[in-house]
Amino acid sequence: MGADGAAGATTGVGGTVALTVVNALLVTMVDGQEPFRGWMTVGEDGTIIGIGAGDLPVELPSAGQGGDASEVAGSASGGSILDAGGAIVAPGFISAHSHLFMSGLRGLGVGETLYGWLAENMAVLAGAGVEDLYWFTLHGSLDFAANGITSAFNFTQSRVIWEYDQHANKALPGRIHPVDFVTRQVDAGADAGIRVMSAIRLDDEAFDEAQVLDTFAQVASYTDAKVPAALNLGTAVFGAVQWAGSARTAALEAELMRRHGVINQAHFVETAEVIEQQRAKFAWYDEAGALGPRFLFGHFVHPSDEMIEKAAAAGAGMVWQPTSNGRLGSGIADIPRLRAAGIRIGVGLDDQSCTDISDPFQNMRIGIYTLRALHTDAKVLMPREMLRMHTLGSAEVLGVDDQIGSLEVGKQADFLVVDPREPDTGPIWDVYATYVFACGLRNLKRVYVGGRPVHDASRPPSELVTAASAELHARVAHAAREAGVTTGPLVF
Missing domain, CATH: 2.30.40.10 (Urease, subunit C, domain 1)
Known part of the structure; x- marks a missing residue:
């Protein structure tokens, strides 16, 4: 018809x-x-x-x-x-991979690939406190809403501000915050009126196992109690094996997946830097029994053939960030190859610091155009297929397609x-x-x-939007000063 x-x-x-x-x-x-x-x-x-x-x-x-x-x-x-x-x-568009707290960090690491860009962002966040993260996340969530993104999988900033050396494969904990550093981010998504699935990083290299399990349970319980049921898409594991020093992280993540019946989305082989080191960690997830329908690979730009075969056989999914991958020079995820293998695909906007404009229309076009250029084939990805991945496909990989999409x-x-x-x-x-x-x-x-x-679009910004903007500008500048960042944002 x-x-x-x-x-x-x-x-x-x-x-x-x-x-x-x-x-x-x-x-x-x-x-x-x-x-x-x-x-x-x-x-x-x-x-x-x-x-x-x-x-x-x-x-x-x-x-x-x-x-x-x-x-x-x-x-x-x-x-x-x-x-x-x-x-x-x-x-409404669904961003199946987002970092909403990074809304005030556009313009950092403009010539850096993943790890250098991340270091510049973390340098500023080192000076931020609990209420700062609330306003950062609120601004990011309202920005999503204004751009047509009605649901988001949100990787919350964890209690620990990490410093990661990819060459030494070592993560060093910096400033450590209380649990409400995370729960206030949960509050912000709800206050913005969008639907959110909140992902929690375990920080197992900073805390013992009992603390890790307790923090996850605390945040999950808080989310269920405080977020209106219709806006709460649940909690999830923030997969962090890419930055882990041992297989213990994969084992703990798998344990939490089983214990709480939640999904796990793990940043993985996003960049070509130290790629063999990254690929070797795939076995940690495999051996821990984490792979399966509730497991998602975020980015998955540089997988080996074996990784694709095992992920597909296990029923795992993948979330694609075309704008972010281009902005950071991470590479091109070969979506047709992954789809042909049977891997389910969702799409995310990542964060405002590496997409600059949280524009789902731009995200779709960059994705289609990049793949058509890569394959020299204008039929390799069609408009309806791309739109489906950014709506119903994203809902499917997150396991919420009975509600949205x-x-x-x-x-x-x-x-x-x-x-x-x-x-x-x-x-x-x-x-x-x-x-x-x-x-x-x-x-x-x-x-x-x-x-x-x-x-x-026909009405002036709401009081909440105006307040979030003012708070963001003031708080990002203060956080930068507190962290000793020598050059701060321009004040208008």
Whole structure:
């Protein structure tokens, strides 16, 4: 079907309508469903309770009445109406790999690859305290929301500010913070109103095993108790074997995965620097029994053939950061090769310090264009495939595709209003091509999480956004001074 119709456009479920979206070009990202012009209804709990092609039915059936594919339970007379005016309505982007606390560190390490860039960032963070990390993370989370990223896998900054020497394969602990250094970052994501899965690094080279296990349990319990259930995508292990000095780290991570039933995303073979040393550590995860459907490789730019075969056989996934990999000169992840092996792929924005603009549209284009150039093949990755990886594919690798990633009944109403006419991108020949290739942040008009607006481009910044900006500038400058960094940020 084309833009004027939808195969199996969807049935409805019971519930009171809180928001009705009409006159939309719906890009649902449901597999097998093409874009169509239609409507969507959202319940009071923030989930989609109906979606269909054409005009909104005048009479909507009540719960239990049944009906055809364009019907929904509830009443459109309640709640508010959003007339999309013919604009594209699509799922919010999911960043399956993010470091939200680094929002104030753009412009550091501009000529450095991974380890040099990281050292410059950590030098500033060495002067930051608990409340600083709250505001840093809040700014990063609000920045994500304003750019259409409604859910994030967030690698929290751990209690330890590490100094890593890749040549000596040695990590030295610097300043050590209390547990609330981490939990305040959890608070920030929730206060920004986006969905977050919080990853916790074990820091086992600074603490004994009992402390490691206790810290993880504390943060996980805090997250479940303090974050609204709808915004809490859970906790995860921040895989850190890339920087570890022994296989003990892999064993502890595997233990926590089993104990808490959580996923583990590990930065791995991101850069070509000391690559044989990095690849050798793959065996640590393999021997610890960590590999499996709940294990994700972050970056995975330089894997060996054996690593790909074993990861695929175990059912492991991978998260791709095309913008970050280009910015840091890390290399090009050969996504077609990984997909052909059977590895599931998600996409992340990484952090503002190595993507500079948290722009998912830019991220998609850099990814597609880089792979097409690498393979000298314009069909190696198509727009819909790229968009799927940055939405439903990311939800799948994180294990939350029952909640987010596509617009369908029963899922959270996380969606964007993107207008390719403002500014005008020309006639639409292919909806996916226009959305992925021609649209950008300038076309992003509104962002909704659970049917509630978190960004409106037509309105001035909220008080929270204004406060986060002011706090970020002041606190980053203070942290730099506290850390003894001789050149600080410009003050405007």
